[in-house]
Amino acid sequence: MTKELVFGHKVPDTDAIVAAKAYAYLQNKKGYDVEAVALGEMNDETKFVLDYFNEKAPRIVETGSNEVNQVMLVDHNEPQQSISDIDKLEVTHVVDHHRISNFDTSVPLFYLAKPYGCTSTILYEEFNRFGIEIPAELAGMMASAIISDTLLLKSPTTTKYDEDALNELVKISKIDDLQEYGIQMLKAGTNVESKSDSDIILGDAKSFNLGSKKVTIGQVNVVDLTDITKRANDLKVAMKSDNDKNSSDLFLLIATNVLDSDSKLIVVGEPKESVEKAFNKSLDENDMMDLPGVVSRKKQVVPPLTDIMN
Amino acid sequence: MTKELVFGHKVPDTDAIVAAKAYAYLQNKKGYDVEAVALGEMNDETKFVLDYFNEKAPRIVETGSNEVNQVMLVDHNEPQQSISDIDKLEVTHVVDHHRISNFDTSVPLFYLAKPYGCTSTILYEEFNRFGIEIPAELAGMMASAIISDTLLLKSPTTTKYDEDALNELVKISKIDDLQEYGIQMLKAGTNVESKSDSDIILGDAKSFNLGSKKVTIGQVNVVDLTDITKRANDLKVAMKSDNDKNSSDLFLLIATNVLDSDSKLIVVGEPKESVEKAFNKSLDENDMMDLPGVVSRKKQVVPPLTDIMN
Numbered sequence: 001m002t003k004e005l006v007f008g009h010k011v012p013d014t015d016a017i018v019a020a021k022a023y024a025y026l027q028n029k030k031g032y033d034v035e036a037v038a039l040g041e042m043n044d045e046t047k048f049v050l051d052y053f054n055e056k057a058p059r060i061v062e063t064g065s066n067e068v069n070q071v072m073l074v075d076h077n078e079p080q081q082s083i084s085d086i087d088k089l090e091v092t093h094v095v096d097h098h099r100i101s102n103f104d105t106s107v108p109l110f111y112l113a114k115p116y117g118c119t120s121t122i123l124y125e126e127f128n129r130f131g132i133e134i135p136a137e138l139a140g141m142m143a144s145a146i147i148s149d150t151l152l153l154k155s156p157t158t159t160k161y162d163e164d165a166l167n168e169l170v171k172i173s174k175i176d177d178l179q180e181y182g183i184q185m186l187k188a189g190t191n192v193e194s195k196s197d198s199d200i201i202l203g204d205a206k207s208f209n210l211g212s213k214k215v216t217i218g219q220v221n222v223v224d225l226t227d228i229t230k231r232a233n234d235l236k237v238a239m240k241s242d243n244d245k246n247s248s249d250l251f252l253l254i255a256t257n258v259l260d261s262d263s264k265l266i267v268v269g270e271p272k273e274s275v276e277k278a279f280n281k282s283l284d285e286n287d288m289m290d291l292p293g294v295v296s297r298k299k300q301v302v303p304p305l306t307d308i309m310n
Numbered sequence: 311m312t313k314e315l316v317f318g319h320k321v322p323d324t325d326a327i328v329a330a331k332a333y334a335y336l337q338n339k340k341g342y343d344v345e346a347v348a349l350g351e352m353n354d355e356t357k358f359v360l361d362y363f364n365e366k367a368p369r370i371v372e373t374g375s376n377e378v379n380q381v382m383l384v385d386h387n388e389p390q391q392s393i394s395d396i397d398k399l400e401v402t403h404v405v406d407h408h409r410i411s412n413f414d415t416s417v418p419l420f421y422l423a424k425p426y427g428c429t430s431t432i433l434y435e436e437f438n439r440f441g442i443e444i445p446a447e448l449a450g451m452m453a454s455a456i457i458s459d460t461l462l463l464k465s466p467t468t469t470k471y472d473e474d475a476l477n478e479l480v481k482i483s484k485i486d487d488l489q490e491y492g493i494q495m496l497k498a499g500t501n502v503e504s505k506s507d508s509d510i511i512l513g514d515a516k517s518f519n520l521g522s523k524k525v526t527i528g529q530v531n532v533v534d535l536t537d538i539t540k541r542a543n544d545l546k547v548a549m550k551s552d553n554d555k556n557s558s559d560l561f562l563l564i565a566t567n568v569l570d571s572d573s574k575l576i577v578v579g580e581p582k583e584s585v586e587k588a589f590n591k592s593l594d595e596n597d598m599m600d601l602p603g604v605v606s607r608k609k610q611v612v613p614p615l616t617d618i619m620n
Contacts, residue, residue: 099417105409108425115418129439 355499
């Protein structure tokens with residue numbers, strides 16, 4: 001069988017890296033010649049995870065068609081999130097937990113999507129389906145991906161399947177205390193002290209067209225919200241500058257405390273009253289707002305804002 | 311749980327009808343409230359299958375949003391092949407064996423595609439995965455869908471999974487002799503005597519843009535190719551008329567003998583030399599050509615023609 005590459009999305013998070021490694025392991029066991037690669041540098045959280053389990057980082061690639069004809073995608077399907085020359089490659093397999101959008105193939109393929117909190121949960125079920133044993137280190141990494149995507153099962157994207165998979169993977173892995181390890185791991189990804197204002201507002205930002213307005217929504221994880229609020233003025237300058245540069249109307253930065261699952265919202269641009277209506281509360285004098293219990297941009301921020309602005 | 315509809319593609323074939331019934335059965339066992347419906351009248355082959363197993367035909371619907379908010383698709387995903395108001399419905403599940411094209415969702419969903427010869431083969435594996443027993447009548451219908459899609463395992467789209475599933479389903483069903491039943495069933499779908507010229511050329515026709523030309527390719531199953539060749543002159547008049555009506559350049563009619571897996575090609579329009587180059591042989595004085603071993607438009611006709619004309 002000819003070699004294929006398997007990778008997660010650009011700006012990879014822990015699930016994108018781990019799911020690629022897990023799927024490569026599974027497919028190699030099934031007889032495919034597959035190498036897990038990454039579409040960018042790992043973030044601090046993922047580095048912590050690989051260090052902890054003494055695993056190698058996947059090779060970073062810019063393009064695929066210079067070395068293979070066929071690829072497998074994990075944790076994404078939309079072409080703008082994928083490898084730059086995806087249009088020159090045949091996608092043979094996809095395992096994902098996102099909506100399907102702009103994904104087109106010319107031939108039939110294997111595609112498995114489930115509306116779970118994490119791709120690694122789907123892969124855990126695939127290992128079981130084929131009766132393939134998960135090595136302890138891989139189980140630890142897959143548990144870490146579930147912890148990352150679900151914020152230790154607290155995100156509203158969490159399903160009972162994620163919870164079941166996490167508990168089983170922890171048993172297989174060498175993780176002694178799930179809560180202790182999970183918090184240590186999540187904390188590793190929250191070092192904002194060393195990050196520039198621009199890195200904080202744009203490190204995980206997505207753009208949306210809501211009604212007639214262009215809206216940018218960034219999110220940053222912390223273990224202490226004052227790490228963000230104490231530099232709010234500087235961050236607002238950076239957000240205004242980004243709005244001007246990209247002709248964006250409104251910038252929302254969601255700072256999320258991964259320990260207690262609360263968020264603080266910082267808003268720059270107009271219409272601010274749409275944000276107030278969406279969450280049914282007022283911004284304070286610094287254009288900030290507490291959002292207790294809010295952790296998911298996809299499930300808890302975009303939908304109410306869409307309802308008001310459309 | 312609120313009710314959902316499940317259906318196969320428009321102009322339903324046996325797999326589209328049977329896969330909807332099989333998936334509804336599976337999902338009802340899993341606790342979903344699901345009804346199998348059809349997006350059109352059943353063909354003669356499917357009527358034979360339901361009669362044989364004494365099963366009811368699914369209700370035919372034109373639209374879905376007047377009765378449900380959510381639907382499940384089997385044996386298709388492309389919106390132009392689906393229910394007319396698909397854009398007003400949320401797709402929660404898809405089980406399919408085709409390429410993925412123009413399929414977009416706003417939220418995550420369950421999507422299972424495998425590059426097999428038949429959707430019912432994938433569903434057979436899903437029944438096994440959940441440990442749900444397949445009743446004898448349903449097993450017989452699922453076996454029939456595999457026989458239909460793979461022409462009794464002779465089509466090049468057939469995989470070992472289709473073969474395994476068919477053999478197991480036949481054991482569960484009350485089918486005594488697979489070959490005898492399969493030929494009887496395939497013959498039931500080949501009664502061209504009663505069909506008009508227009509029904510024969512357009513009953514299973516698809517349009518393609520190849521290079522700068524518009525090409526229509528129809529296919530009709532028979533048990534005796536002379537059923538078609540004896541009325542070739544009348545069929546060519548109908549094909550020319552259809553080319554004129556739709557500004558199409560070239561019309562290929564593939565008459566396929568389902569018993570011996572050979573086809574006869576009838577060609578109307580230009581460029582005829584592209585057809586000759588694609589199959590590396592000449593058309594006879596009646597613009598016809600034997601294509602021994604050719605049964606699949608998707609795998610054996612469209613690709614060589616695409617290569618020549620693009």
